[in-house]
Amino acid sequence: MNVVLDNAGAVALAFGYTLSLFVVAAVLSGIFGTILAAMRVGPISVLSKAATFYVTIVRNTPLLIVIIFFRFAGPKIGLTWSFVDIQIGNLNLNNLYAACVVGLSVYTTAFVCEALRSGVNAVDLGQAEAARAIGLTFSGVMREVILPQAFRASVPPMVSVQIAMLKNTTVCGVLGVFEAFARMKGLTNDNATARTEIFLAFALIFVVLVEILSLAANRLERRWRIA
């Protein structure tokens, strides 16, 4: 454990990067996933097909390839993100970081869309019919009956998606963001004798982060469960 404790500052900074990747990608994928889900379940068939196409393509591409695209192929067509240069404390969010976070968001957006869609599909048809039968308008049906239920039903799949995304942030470590995975690799290179304990320490931090998210989601799920 000594190696990790001796480098506590560096390890904390690395997890700072991991968490910042997680938060930014969660927000971006949340926003765009919602738009995509709206397109997908909406009445305009062109938009619905476009969204389905996006989801099929992105879900079947490995995350690594998506990020490689934004990291190495993007600059070839002028997608350099060079305008991104933010310093928050010790975190330096530069163009490499931006490329990775965009790749991560583009990938996760497809899964967020599917999570939200499964929530909409979980609402019983009778609910909407009953709401229309008692004379609620379209916005009334949406606001009072369908969206609240769809939102609750999509909490577990949504959190599953974001937990997977937290683990996926490690892929950014392969491509130039100095987050937890890259730090762990650096530490194991410098301290060959202590590799097992370094691995266990990093693995346990990830387990704790994942368990926190999953516990929170379980509590929400239980509190909001429909009937």
Add this chain to the structure above:
Amino acid sequence: MASAVLFDAPGPKTIRRHRTYTIAASIGLLLVVALIGWRLQQTGQFAYAKWEPLLTPKYIEALLVDGLLKTLQMAFTSIIFAVVFGVLFGVGKLSEHAWIRWPSWLIVEFFRAVPVLLMMIFFFYEVKVAGGVSNGSTGAYWSVVAALTVYNGAVLAEVFRAGVLAVPKGQAEAAYAIGMRKTQVMSIVLLPQAVKIMLPAIISQCVVALKDTSLGYAIGAIGLSTVGRSIYNGFQNQIQTVFVVALLYIAANYLLTLLATYVQHRLVGEKAALEVGMVSGAVPDGRAV
């Protein structure tokens, strides 16, 4: 494809309105596609020189044999091991003995929560699966397989447990009533029925494994992602190489997804696919991330 929950059947006025939206949306989408095409044209990405390596037999062979074939091999080897791992720990989690149940639970939870990349590095440099770092690409190959085995195995353990629990209770009770032992009930009655429920989930997990083999990039395991890297590093044709590599991955995964859907219809019918998320409750239609 409007969902019936959300909308009533549209009237004449709405149909007209939707037509306007459709035209506007189509123009918007075409503009986006045109913009991308224009950008590619501007930066000279359609030049034959950039595509040439990908049409050269030598590199096509590298992509298909060292790339796709190795990738598929890695994925299927790890899935086979993962199924074994999954059965062992899935049944372990259902055990009546606490000293089997708790360690199984611990191992499954641990491997599900730790990122695959971390395990890959650990297996490659420290555990040295099949020689690991000192054994070059063979070591890298088996390190990827080992990492994918424990991760997918842990996910499949959950799937197996859920599958066994999904078999109607009467089946086990009837089996006990005619005097079968615990092992017999599990192996003769419950598991065969559970496998039928689980098969689509196992095939979906193959897609996850196939996508995760790309992470072998981090330790230089030969596969589509590493072959792609050496091609675009040599020819500086990132856009074209990534496009082709992604296309190969998508084709392989899409075929697997179709297979999973087909098997689902044949064996399970219209019921929802069996899914196990990190959170109690369902995961979006049968695909893990």
